[in-house]
Amino acid sequence: MTPEQIALVQSSFERLGPLRPVMAARFYEELFSRHPDLRALFTTDMAEQEVKFAEKLALIVGAIPRLAELLSHTQSLGARHVGYGVRAADYRSVGDALLAALAAVIGDSFDAATREAWTVAYNLVAETMLDGAAMARPTGS
Amino acid sequence: MIHGRAGVGKTRLADECAAQAAASGYPTERVVGSRTTALMPLGAVVGLLVDGLGQPDAHGHVHTALLFEQTRRALIQRHEGRRLVTVADDVSLLDDVSLALLGYLAAQKTIFLIATVRTGEPVPDLVTDMWRNGSLDRVDLHDLSRTNLDTLLHLALEGPIEAGAGMRLWEVTQGNPLYVRELILGAVESGALIERSGVWHLDDGLPPTSRLQDLVEQRISGLPEQAHAVVELLALCQPLEIGYLETVAEPDVLEQLERAGLVTIAVPDGHVRLAHPLHARVVRDSMPRLRVRGILLAQAQRLEAMHSPLGPAALRMAVWQLDAGERPDPAVLIRGAHLARDTHDFRVVRRLLEAVPGDQLGALGSLLLGEALYELGMFEAAELVLARGQELPASEHVALRLAVTRVKNVHWGLCQPEAALAINIAARVVVISDALAEELAADEAAVRMFSGHPDRALAVLEQIKGSDLRTRVVKAIVGAPALAAVGRTAEAVRVAEAGYADHVALGDELAIAHPATHVINQVFALTEAGRLAEAEQLARAGGEIVASQRVPIAQIWFAANLGRVATLQGRLATARRYYAEAAGLAQANHFAGPRRLALSGLALACAMLGDLDAAAHAIDERAALPAFGFLGPEHQLADAWTAVAAQQPADAAELFQAAATRAAATMHLTTESWLLHDLMRTTGQDTSPRLAELAATGDSPLVAARARHARAAQAGDPAELAAAVDGFEALGALLLAAEAAASAADAYNQTGDQRDATAMRRRASALAACCEGAVTPRLAQAESAVPLSDREREIAMLAASGLASKDIAERLYLSVRTVNNHLQHVYTKLGVTSRAELTRALGGAS
Numbered sequence: 001m002t003p004e005q006i007a008l009v010q011s012s013f014e015r016l017g018p019l020r021p022v023m024a025a026r027f028y029e030e031l032f033s034r035h036p037d038l039r040a041l042f043t044t045d046m047a048e049q050e051v052k053f054a055e056k057l058a059l060i061v062g063a064i065p066r067l068a069e070l071l072s073h074t075q076s077l078g079a080r081h082v083g084y085g086v087r088a089a090d091y092r093s094v095g096d097a098l099l100a101a102l103a104a105v106i107g108d109s110f111d112a113a114t115r116e117a118w119t120v121a122y123n124l125v126a127e128t129m130l131d132g133a134a135m136a137r138p139t140g141s
Numbered sequence: 142m143i144h145g146r147a148g149v150g151k152t153r154l155a156d157e158c159a160a161q162a163a164a165s166g167y168p169t170e171r172v173v174g175s176r177t178t179a180l181m182p183l184g185a186v187v188g189l190l191v192d193g194l195g196q197p198d199a200h201g202h203v204h205t206a207l208l209f210e211q212t213r214r215a216l217i218q219r220h221e222g223r224r225l226v227t228v229a230d231d232v233s234l235l236d237d238v239s240l241a242l243l244g245y246l247a248a249q250k251t252i253f254l255i256a257t258v259r260t261g262e263p264v265p266d267l268v269t270d271m272w273r274n275g276s277l278d279r280v281d282l283h284d285l286s287r288t289n290l291d292t293l294l295h296l297a298l299e300g301p302i303e304a305g306a307g308m309r310l311w312e313v314t315q316g317n318p319l320y321v322r323e324l325i326l327g328a329v330e331s332g333a334l335i336e337r338s339g340v341w342h343l344d345d346g347l348p349p350t351s352r353l354q355d356l357v358e359q360r361i362s363g364l365p366e367q368a369h370a371v372v373e374l375l376a377l378c379q380p381l382e383i384g385y386l387e388t389v390a391e392p393d394v395l396e397q398l399e400r401a402g403l404v405t406i407a408v409p410d411g412h413v414r415l416a417h418p419l420h421a422r423v424v425r426d427s428m429p430r431l432r433v434r435g436i437l438l439a440q441a442q443r444l445e446a447m448h449s450p451l452g453p454a455a456l457r458m459a460v461w462q463l464d465a466g467e468r469p470d471p472a473v474l475i476r477g478a479h480l481a482r483d484t485h486d487f488r489v490v491r492r493l494l495e496a497v498p499g500d501q502l503g504a505l506g507s508l509l510l511g512e513a514l515y516e517l518g519m520f521e522a523a524e525l526v527l528a529r530g531q532e533l534p535a536s537e538h539v540a541l542r543l544a545v546t547r548v549k550n551v552h553w554g555l556c557q558p559e560a561a562l563a564i565n566i567a568a569r570v571v572v573i574s575d576a577l578a579e580e581l582a583a584d585e586a587a588v589r590m591f592s593g594h595p596d597r598a599l600a601v602l603e604q605i606k607g608s609d610l611r612t613r614v615v616k617a618i619v620g621a622p623a624l625a626a627v628g629r630t631a632e633a634v635r636v637a638e639a640g641y642a643d644h645v646a647l648g649d650e651l652a653i654a655h656p657a658t659h660v661i662n663q664v665f666a667l668t669e670a671g672r673l674a675e676a677e678q679l680a681r682a683g684g685e686i687v688a689s690q691r692v693p694i695a696q697i698w699f700a701a702n703l704g705r706v707a708t709l710q711g712r713l714a715t716a717r718r719y720y721a722e723a724a725g726l727a728q729a730n731h732f733a734g735p736r737r738l739a740l741s742g743l744a745l746a747c748a749m750l751g752d753l754d755a756a757a758h759a760i761d762e763r764a765a766l767p768a769f770g771f772l773g774p775e776h777q778l779a780d781a782w783t784a785v786a787a788q789q790p791a792d793a794a795e796l797f798q799a800a801a802t803r804a805a806a807t808m809h810l811t812t813e814s815w816l817l818h819d820l821m822r823t824t825g826q827d828t829s830p831r832l833a834e835l836a837a838t839g840d841s842p843l844v845a846a847r848a849r850h851a852r853a854a855q856a857g858d859p860a861e862l863a864a865a866v867d868g869f870e871a872l873g874a875l876l877l878a879a880e881a882a883a884s885a886a887d888a889y890n891q892t893g894d895q896r897d898a899t900a901m902r903r904r905a906s907a908l909a910a911c912c913e914g915a916v917t918p919r920l921a922q923a924e925s926a927v928p929l930s931d932r933e934r935e936i937a938m939l940a941a942s943g944l945a946s947k948d949i950a951e952r953l954y955l956s957v958r959t960v961n962n963h964l965q966h967v968y969t970k971l972g973v974t975s976r977a978e979l980t981r982a983l984g985g986a987s
Contacts, residue, residue, distance in 0.1 A: 001295050127292050
């Protein structure tokens with residue numbers, strides 16, 4: 001990522017402020033409307049899930065400038081998601097839903113540069129989560 | 142089967158699969174096709190033939206069917222029935238018998254086959270058959286997308302990379318993972334890729350490594366002679382017209398090269414290029430000098446025969462002749478340098494002109510060379526060339542441009558504004574016609590402005606009529622920031638806009654700043670006017686454009702201005718990043734003055750974030766740089782805020798005051814307002830009378846908002862303070878709004894208006910939450926959390942979810958009256974008057 005992209009991701013997320021829960025709810029709406037099959041992966045209360053999602057996202061966005069700290073969040077998160085039954089292909093669906101939710105909630109100021117910055121940031125997060133997932137997946141027969 | 146282009150990672154993926162299989166307890170084997178083993182039956186699969194090659198019969202024949210079956214049994218026995226995971230790398234290069242054996246063993250499930258096939262190579266029939274009957278899965282690997290390359294770079298370098306460097310790596314590698322790997326390793330080792338202030342920058346060209354050379358040579362070396370010659374020709378002289386290439390090679394040669402993915406043919410103009418930018422470099426580097434020379438000279442002669450030597454072909458002709466070690470005609474070199482200058486390719490300008498003998502360079506050649514050296518950060522050399530150029534006979538036009546370029550180099554490059562001024566004044570002897578003399582005067586104004594004297598700059602500009610378009614452009618470059626600095630911000634914005642329009646009409650001329658300068662000025666003027674959102678948007682758009690065009694000085698200014706805007710918005714972590722970016726770019730491009738300004742901003746942002754070490758570090762780094770007058774008093778914000786962060790308010794007050802005095806003396810009035818307002822914010826000192834004067838002198842709403850805030854704070858007037866909050870928030874200055882809100886809350890407390898006090902306190906913490914971790918004395922004083930009792934919170938949450946008091950009462954086994962009592966307390970504590978406001982206050986969204 002470029003420093004400008006990091007700044008854009010952080011500032012656009014910062015400006016969500018009290019709208020973060022709305023964005024989280026919108027994210028799951030977008031995800032399930034695209035992939036109703038993924039609904040089955042969520043066994044807990046969705047309201048609770050939305051809060052967890054928003055909190056984790058805030059941690060990750062905050063850690064982007066410091067790679068070691070970012071990895072400490074994403075790799076363990078990726079490892080846990082293996083246990084939830086998440087497949088590698090689902091990461092793309094999640095990325096699309098996240099961008100759609102951000103675009104919907106941020107509105108006009110979600111311009112091309114901000115979208116690009118979030119795309120690169122999500123890719124970085126997804127790749128490192130997949131790294132964590134690969135480390136966690138047992139290789140024994 | 143893993144299919145993909147060379148270097149995309151096929152072998153790596155296959156080996157990774159084998160390693161996983163081995164980790165799971167499977168036996169593994171590796172079979173590698175190569176041009177040598179392809180000639181020898183079963184040469185590649187010796188490792189599988191555990192039972193030997195079999196005995197020939199009486200007639201000397203080996204029965205393959207028998208051999209295959211014996212091999213199968215031997216493998217089963219050796220591996221105790223477990224399937225042997227076999228990687229067959231580059232199956233296209235395996236001989237037919239080896240392929241047949243692999244096919245047989247795979248069909249019998251004795252082995253699990255992982256085959257790689259390179260794009261452009263024939264896929265063996267056997268593999269195609271297996272794929273068709275469904276016993277083989279095909280995986281197509283592609284080069285990395287731009288996004289994936291960015292991610293890979295981020296992970297490999299363990300940090301962010303400057304936009305221009307990322308773009309360059311993308312252009313050169315086109316996402317080919319092998320090339321990326323080799324280039325990055327080489328560039329880090331050679332120091333071309335270097336980390337500064339946490340961001341990676343690319344300083345020099347990308348040096349190809351010897352391994353990269355081997356890789357490309359491997360790809361090219363198998364080509365037939367004619368195809369090889371075409372590749373070499375393109376590597377040196379691309380792009381070439383397809384019509385011409387068809388005269389030097391058989392028609393099917395080009396077709397073959399295109400099919401192999403080695404060349405691309407552009408449809409609209411029929412220009413042929415090597416498909417991969419790296420191939421050109423590597424082929425060029427590995428060719429013998431004599432051969433290079435022969436090809437280049439022949440091509441230069443071809444161009445010479447076809448075109449006028451001083452026409453648009455001059456640049457290619459001159460470069461080829463130079464590359465061939467010839468001494469081209471100086472007229473062709475100078476013409477070529479002009480053409481290179483048109484595309485801002487200053488390296489080529491320098492190369493061509495340094496080949497011209499000194500006595501033939503002339504005044505115009507000296508101007509071009511001097512400017513190129515300045516742009517390349519070689520200020521001492523530029524000074525020599527330009528000073529010598531001024532002694533040569535020249536037209537008045539060239540004399541003027543030599544003078545202003547030398548002034549710019551001495552001012553911005555060597556950081557000697559006094560010497561720059563002396564050069565400007567000396568030039569008046571030779572530059573005498575009206576329009577040109579005016580431009581020279583505008584240049585004097587530039588030195589005065591950018592050495593820290595907007596007042597004197599404006600005085601000079603007033604004498605300039607500006608009837609000539611070029612003079613108007615130069616006048617605008619100085620006028621816009623000078624007007625903004627003295628607080629005439631609306632006029633400054635207009636001048637910058639008009640200057641840009643005039644500059645576009647004028648075209649990109651010699652010895653004048655880049656047209657983006659006007660956009661930078663407009664950003665600065667908008668910022669001083671407090672139109673922060675507009676300034677930010679414009680700076681981001683401008684920054685992207687100049688990053689793609691690689692204009693480092695403009696990139697530095699856009700980044701530094703984005704840092705300024707973010708500081709005023711109170712987005713301090715963002716400010717810190719932009720300033721660090723600007724400082725890194727300025728260092729990479731040898732601009733000491735802008736670097737000084739960026740380091741000051743960096744220290745300021747760090748200090749306001751409470752990161753005292755980082756602030757002190759930036760100030761130390763700044764101390765090694767020469768003095769630089771532009772926005773001089775503003776640099777002192779860094780020192781004063783560092784003292785604030787170090788809990789030394791007396792020192793801070795002194796620093797703010799001294800800087801404000803200097804700002805007043807040089808008419809940096811918007812800066813003076815910033816300094817005096819910060820003095821009030823951090824120490825409580827009353828600066829309201831002077832702030833009011835400053836507000837009355839200029840038209841900046843930001844300066845006016847500061848004055849209003851100071852007056853209200855001094856009077857302890859809660860309603861006025863609340864109005865100041867609105868004022869700052871409307872401008873997007875959220876940190877100032879947060880502090881004013883905290884003061885308003887205290888003032889309401891004093892007047893006993895509890896509900897308003899609570900509302901303001903809540904507003905202060907909401908605003909402060911947008912400030913990315915700002916730590917200022919005023920914020921530290923303010924209480925942040927609103928204390929609700931558990932019961933109050935429970936009832937408030939239920940009310941916010943839309944339940945009526947009656948329903949809440951039923952649910953909690955309370956009386957309606959008790960519920961209403963609790964709600965009343967909640968409303969007062971949170972400073973709200975309706976359920977809708979309550980919902981918002983509790984962080985709800987509706």
